[in-house]
Amino acid sequence: MTLRPPVVADVADALAQLAGVAIRTPLLRSDELDALSGGKVFIKCENLQRSGAFKFRGAYNCLSRLDRAAFPGGVVAYSTGNHGLAVAGVSRMLGLACTIVMPFDAPSVKIARARAHGADIVLYDRHRQRREDIAASIAERSAVAVVAPGDNPFVIAGQGTAMAEALQDLALAGIAVDVAMVPCGGGGLAAGTCLAVEALGFQTEVWAAEPAGFDDTRRSLASGKRECNATVDGSICDALLAPTPAALPFAVNKDRLARVEVADDDEVLDAMRFAYQELRIVLEPGGAVGLAALLARPGALRGRTVVVVASGGNVDTAVFMRALARQPIGGAAA
Known part of the structure; x- marks a missing residue:
């Protein structure tokens, strides 16, 4: 069966379908995070979603x-x-x-x-x-x-409702968002986010974040065709190790994603520790990669208002303990 790429109207439809079923997850912020990033940062806590992730x-x-x-x-x-x-x-x-x-x-x-x-x-x-x-x-x-996790228009549109909610909530508070940052594996969340921004009529840029060594979306945007990763494992970001961008998400992302950042395992572990110590939330590695990219390269978003999706919290205890053993970033509480 051939599936069509999702369109803007699909996100609005998904919002109605999920109303009263999905948790409208909170947005968190901290003065410490703003100081470290040089921007105004909101964390969309999809780690608190049903099943522990935006999925x-x-x-x-x-x-x-x-x-x-x-x-x-x-x-x-x-x-x-x-x-x-x-x-x-x-x-x-x-x-x-x-x-x-x-x-x-x-x-x-x-x-x-x-x-x-x-x-x-x-x-x-x-x-x-x-x-x-x-x-x-x-x-x-x-x-x-x-x-499929990526090549399904209803799945992609559903994922886009996470950022749609965040943008709606901030708009009600009179806050315009400059950048939406989302983790990226197969690209479904990024594609849904791009469509959500269009559905709401905002000018927000959509950035994706990938694990270092698994930057297939970044390379695909540069080449104009779907590129493959050299290996199928080797990063703690288990949720983001798709071998190549999924076809339907890439059809959306190739003309809409503004930028793709990467974060290595150490940066991801640092972000997981920061999220727990400063925000008191538990993130899995793949769920923390957007925050990790922001913290590792703060100048990229200086002076801008950003929403970062913390996409999941289903982390094995041993990996979480590795994160907690890290030295704190900046002045984050011990």
Whole structure:
């Protein structure tokens, strides 16, 4: 089945679909963060979203529209973690059978929580197998819908509602946002954010942030075609290790993303520690990469008003303890 790229109207539709279902997550700020960045920074706390990540938005916007007569077997999704966890949780809410294809080295907390939602988990070796092929094979054997993490217009539009909410809330307070910064793996959140900005008629620039060594979106924007990463692992940002930008998000992002920053693992761990010590929120590595990029290169946003999406909080304890052991950034409280 060929899916069309999402359009601006899809975000408005997704906002209506998610009303009263998704949590309208808070915006946090701190004087310390503003001083370190040189700007006025708001953190959109999607780590507090249902399923612990923004991915709930896209999963619900998609699965709540599923044609159950056409797909009596439910759904199959492939994911490094948060998309699969969200699909599992929404499937449980809606009474759908669900299979999630996840790499065996995905964070154990994400695998365990998906199982707890009642999903069947199929583990694979990301070095030797393609998750898309496994999902397609499952769909060939049973009447299930494949719910991709990026190449689905309803998923992308749903993800865009996170920034739409933030921009709406700040507009009501009379605050205009110069830059929206979002983590980027396959590009769905970035694409949804670009469409959300257009839907609201704002002039906000959309920036993406990627893990160092996995900057496929940045390189793709430069070349004009979808580039691949050299490897499928090697960063603690497990949620952002897509091998290449997803096709539908890139169709949106290639003409709309203003800039892509990167952050390495040490910078991400520093940002996780800062978020906990200064803002009292728990972030997973992929959820902290936007904040990490901002803190590592503060001059880029000096004097500007910024919303950074903290996209998820599903972190393994050992990784979180590594972050807490870091030296504080600037004057952040110990």
